[in-house]
Amino acid sequence: MYLNDFEYFAPKTCGEILDLVGRLGTKAKILAGGTDLLIMMKEKMLKPDYLIDINDVQELKGISYEPGKGAVIGTATKISEIEHSDLIREKYFALSQAAGELGSAQVRAMATLGGNSCHASPAAETPPPLVALGAKVVVKSIAGEKELPLEEFILGNRKTTLAEGEILTKFLLPEPAPRSASRYSYIGLRDAMEIDAVNMAVNLALEDDGRTVKSLRMVMGSVSPVPLIAVEAQGILIGQVFNQELMEKAAQAASVEANPISDIRASAEYRREMVAVLARRLLQQAFNAASGTKEGNW
Amino acid sequence: MNKPNYTQVGRSVPRIDGPLKVKGEAIYTDDMVLPRMAYGKIKRSPYAHAIIKKIDYSKALELPGVIAVITGEDGPNKWGIVPQTANEVALAVGKVRFWGEGVAAVAAIDEETAEAALDLIEVEYEPLPVLLDPQESMQRANEVRIHEDAPENILHAGEQLFGDPDKAFAECTYVLEKEFHTSYVNHAFLEPHTALASFDTPSGQLQMWSSTQVPHYLHRQLSIVLEMPMNKIRVTLPAIGGAFGGKGEASPADFCAALLSRKIGRPVKVTYERSEVFATNKGRHPCHMKMKIGLDQDGYIQAIDFDNTLDGGAYAGWGIVVMFYTASMIHLPYKVPNARARVRRVYTNKPTCGAMRGLGGVQPRYAMECMLDEMAEMVGISPYELKMKNAVESGYLSVSNLHVPHTEYKKCLQTAVEKSGYLEKHGKLPFGKGIGLAGGYYISGTAYTLYQAYKPHTTVLIRVDTEGGVTVHCAAADIGQGCNTVMAQMAAEELGIRYEDVHVVSGDTETGTFDLGSFASRLTYASGVAIKDAAAQINQKLKEVAAGMVGCRADQLEIKDGRFYSKFEPKKAIEWEKVVDVYTNAVGTLVGIGHFSPPRLKGIDLTRGKRVQGANIGHSPTFGFSCQIWEVDVDLETGKIRVAKVTEAGDCGQAVNPMSVDGQVEGSIMFAMGQALYEEMRLDAEGKMINASLHDYKVPTAMELPEIDTTIVDSYDPTAPFGVKESGEGPVQPTIPAITNAVYDAIGVRFTDLPITPEKVLRALKEKQALNSECSGS
Structure with a gap:
């Protein structure tokens, strides 16, 4: 050791x-x-x-926010800082939830947001909510810097686009749409210290009517080598008045889109089923929060 | 018998070992560093079954900083906790029988060098077929043999017959027969095995510090492997970070540290990684059980037939003992007039199974309590009523001659049922919510040593003088269960002083008097007898002095609250310290020595008056009893079981330290809950463990901790010292069946294999649904 x-x-x-x-x-x-x-x-x-060791580099740390533009999170920002940030909780709730579920309290005090994406584990907690929230990453080298969506940055199990001489410096999170809400959840054996068998983040925005789905991002983790965007499922709900029947259809579509494997944590079959369960629960929660019905952001 | 008015026994006092542990100042073996100390590491086999063709460690020896390398040939004597079946070696000789078995050990100037040296040891293996399933192991025994002296790949098999079960079954109104399978689990104690050996070459003395729960048995095994007399070996226990049976045998860490130290004349420390703890396992035996129970028309148990195949893994260890314990466990806590047990413990190419909290009880208890739950439904009464009907009473003698001097089992059942509202809830909760009941019992010590000897099992020496005050000496092992604290309480009670004024010297074979070790929930009872014996001698001598000082007869004196006083004229009194001062000035240090020998109980078929093989195992001076009621919520979409509440009531006799008892019960509940719902060691097809870390081997966390309501029922065993019984292993017994019965109450599915994972629950729900729609469709 x-x-x-x-x-x-x-x-x-x-x-x-x-x-x-x-x-x-x-x-x-x-x-x-x-x-x-x-x-x-x-x-x-x-x-x-x-x-x-990049922990002494102040410019890579911390959370900043500009109304109307969104948040910037430095790559070396600790997960525990994100977990306890009021701003993240208020604006990017799914990320706040995911940060709170990563590892143990000790691990969260050490681990960083950038590390969680660069390690690119298919079971990672924060990439699905970040992708759902439309996060972009900034990749820098001596030659300059570029922005790209996180889903294009993560290429596979422990693979990213980072080339020799490049580093990830920050995450850019757009300002949340009005009447939108995001939610994250996971399936695992225990309620703490779990490597997720499946996880998912949903980011849903409604039209002014408070019923029609204006935009939707559903991102699944641990069911594919990369955070998987449930394109079909999203398509079923976008532009439609949110209802139980469509929600169920979307959940089933997400389940079909998932591409899980069997391993020590769960069988592929169980994972596929859990995708539908998570989709149903998260869509309902996000809709309730976005439409202002029932529970709020907590 | 009326319970005496105790002042020190029955007090919830903080643990003696508590403050240092809380402050992080307790010294564990791995914290110790001695001058010139070397670090040992063990090279482990990547094969689960293979012939060792050649070991070449010349390159390792060339690495700067490497001091010595040993292999199996350096200490080939066979050791084992049960001498009749001893077949383990410090390091493999000629053959490896499980993944992770040690093949060589290195001593180097630091751990890093030792680790690097392991990679330089070249081992040539010839892989053999790997047997991982006990059925397959028995079937293929003529083709693949794990041990040369076990032609059927069976360590031992036994059959026990009591009464006439076949005849009884024929007359039963209700008969149920089912199969159960339990999982392969590890103790997951916090402190890995660790040993520090210091051999002094000129004197030939060996000092061992080790994380063990059996200093005496370690002492014996070291003597065998090292071919040294026991009086040249001293075993000392620093603080121990949990054991739960997993340190109930010597470990190769002990032998390798000792052999290396003797070879190089320097102290050597070997501390395992977590993966090595899993690789050398010694956890609970997976059991493949068939149980048949017969009831008469009124619901009274008439017969039990029990068949158990224990998956033992590669070596013998505690195997034969565990096997016969499983057979004995069908005789209590219910009256069973006729019984048969057929048991066999099979070798497989897995890390060996051994002793684990509640050894031999947990598996048959799971089967029996689940079946009685089901049979109550057949009879049409509540499981509570069925269990009350059949529960044993004080003075019960089983058909196998197990004697229960005292029990409050019925009170446990009643208390838990009343406090949980079981009768109002059972069978009446909405689908997905359930409540389940199970009972259990366990021994409070054994009747025999593991080797043939009838010497006292525990000796306590109490020393009193003006300088040290009161010191209790006993080589008992406080492994976190709190025996030092309860020994101090019992000694204080008997001497008439305060617990805070008693010192305990334990965990050392040189400064402590003899004790067998911490297993079988034996210590409170055993040390209690010896303490009473030793204290009586001290009291007698002090009373003679005090009598002269206060002016009354010695036999009229009582000692309480640190004072001697005449029971007829309480004003005639004198402080305890003053008496000790006078005694010491006149005579010198005062000692009393007390012993405990358990009654030599025999396993006899009382209907025939015949001795039964293996049935001496299971006897105990007394037994603890308990009942647990679990309430669960099953998530019908994910299959996840969430435990809402546990209501427990236990009979541990007189609780010496109630706070400690609560801790044992709560710990037991979490411990057994792990096996029921989460934990399982998993092997790949080649026998390599794929989750040998606490990352992937899932013990419950604080988040899974349910609300727990415990009750220590009023109890006092008049035959026991201070009325005590066990409390550390009994409470693991009802947990698994109580959860399983609660899940049945919630979703109507009876699970017969462990752990009950969400995936299994969901599959079962679907099968049930499919069956229902099929039935309603036809």
């Missing part, structure tokens, strides 16, 4: 990081929270020659 020998860097600025990653290339790994990286190193799945 010992780490291989490596050289450790603790740069103070983004520029220094870019210089290091440009120079060291694939032999280096970024150390953010370390909650995935160090375990993989202990288990000898990774043996990087260099670790670049």
Whole structure:
């Protein structure tokens, strides 16, 4: 359970990081929270020659918000900060919920938002709500920076678009639409410390009438190598007056769209069924919240 | 007998070991660092069954910092907790029989070097077919043999017959026969096995510090493997982070540390990773059981037929004992006039099964309590009524000669039923909500040592002087269950002083007097007898001195609240310390020594008056009883079972420390709930464990903790010291069947295999639905 020998860097600025990653290339790994990286190193799945600790780089940390434009979350922002942020809770509730379910309290105090996406585990908690909320990531290299939607950034199980010399610096979350609400939930054996068998985030916006679905994002986790957008299911509800029958159809469509595998946590069949259950529950919750019926954001 | 008015026994006092643990100052074995200490690591087999063709560790020895490497040949003597079946070795010799079995061990200047050296040890294996299922293991025994001396791949098989069950079944009105399967679970104690050995070459003395619950049995096994006399070995227990049976045998960590230390003349410490704890398992036996129960027209049990195939894993361990315990457990807590048990413990290529909290009881209790729940429905009465009808009473003698000197089992059933509102809820809750009842019992110590000997099982020495005050010496193992605290309370009670003024020296084979170990829920009872014996000697001597000081006869003196006084003229009194001062000045340090030997009870078929093989196992000086009622909500869409509430009532005799009893009960409930709903070690087709971490092996978290309402029912066993019984293993017995019965009440499905996962629940709900629509469609 010992780490291989490596050289450790603790740069103070983004520029220094870019210089290091440009120079060291694939032999280096970024150390953010370390909650995935160090375990993989202990288990000898990774043996990087260099670790670049980005925790001293202030510009990569924190949550900021500008009304009308949305939020910016630095890649090295701790999950616990997101979990406890009033702003995230108020504006991006699904992300707040997912952050609260990631690992244990100890893990959340160390882990970062950027790490959760860069590690690109299919069972990760935060990518589905981020994709549902329309998050974009900013990828930077010495050559410059680019923005792309998170769903285009994550390519597969532990695969992202990050090329040599590139780092993820921040997440851009658009201002939530009026009369919209987002919700997240998961299926697992226990109510804490769980690796999700299935998870899902829903972000639903209503027209002025408070009944017609204006836009909808449904994103499933742990049922495909990447956060999977339930395109068919969304199509069933968008532009329609929200009702039980359509909701059920959408849930069934999501279940068909899911592409799960069987593993130690659950069978593919069970996962597929749970997609429908989560879809039904989350759609109803999000609709209720967006239309102002019954429960509010809590 | 009336219960005496105790002042120290029955007090909820904080645990002696509590403050240091809470402050993080308790020293566990792995915290210890000795000068020149080396670090040991064990190389483990990637195969579950293979011949070791060759081990080459020359490259490891070349690595700077590596001091020594040992293999099985360095300590090939066979050890085992049960001497008649001892077949384990410190490190594999010639063959590995389970994934993760140790094949070599390294000592190096630090742990990192030791770990690196493991990769440099080259082992050549010839893989053999892997047997993971006990049925398959028995069927393929002529083709694949796990142990040369077990031609059928069976460690041992036994049949016990009491009365005439066949005749009784023929006359029964209600007969039910079912199969049950239990899962492969581990204790998941917090502190992994760890051992620190320091061998002094000039004197030939070995000092061991180890995380064990059986210092005495470890002492014996070290003597066998190291070929050293026991008086040259000292075993000391630092703080222990839980054991639950998993440290109820020596572990290869102990032997490797000791063998390496002797080889290099330096202290060596071996601490397991969590994956090694799983690889060397010794957890609960998966049982494949068939049970048949017969009731007469009035619902009285007439006969039980029990067939059990225990999946033992690779080695013997506690196997034969666990096997006969499962057979004995059908005789209580109900009156069973006729019974037969056919049991066999089978070898498979898995990490070995062993002792785990409530050993031998949990599996048959699951079957029996679920079946009685179902049979109550056949009879048309509530499970509560059926169990009350059949419950044993004080003085009961089973057909197998188990003697129950005292029981409040009926009071447990009544209390839990009343407090939970069971009768108002059972069968009447909406679909998806359910309530389930189950009872259980457990031994309070055993009648025999594991090796042939009839010496006292526990000896306590109490020392009194003006300098140290009162010190209780006993080599008992406080593994977190709190025996040091209750020993202090019982000694204080008997000496007439306060618990706070008693020191306990335990967990050391040199400074402590003999004790067998912490298992079989034996210590409160056993040490209680010895403490009373030792304290009586001290009281007698002090009374003789006090008598002269207050001016009355010694036999008229009482001792209470730190004072000697005449029971006829209470004004004639003197402080306890003053008497000790006078005694010490005149005579010197005062000691009393007391022993406990259990009654030698025999397993006899009372209808024939014949001894029955293996039936000595299961006897105990007394038994604890309890009842649990679980309320569950089943999510009908996801199959997830959420526990709403647990109502428990237990008979642990006189509780010495009620707060500690509550802790044992709550801990037991969480412990057994894990096996019922979440936990299971999983192996791939080659026998490699795929969830050997607490990440993937799912013990319940605080989030799963249900509301728990416990009651210590009023009880006092007049035959027991201070009226005590066990409280640490009985409460795990009813949990699994109570949950299973509650799930039945919720959704009408009786689960007969564990754990009851959401996926199984959902599948069962669908099958039920399909069946219903089929029936209504036709």
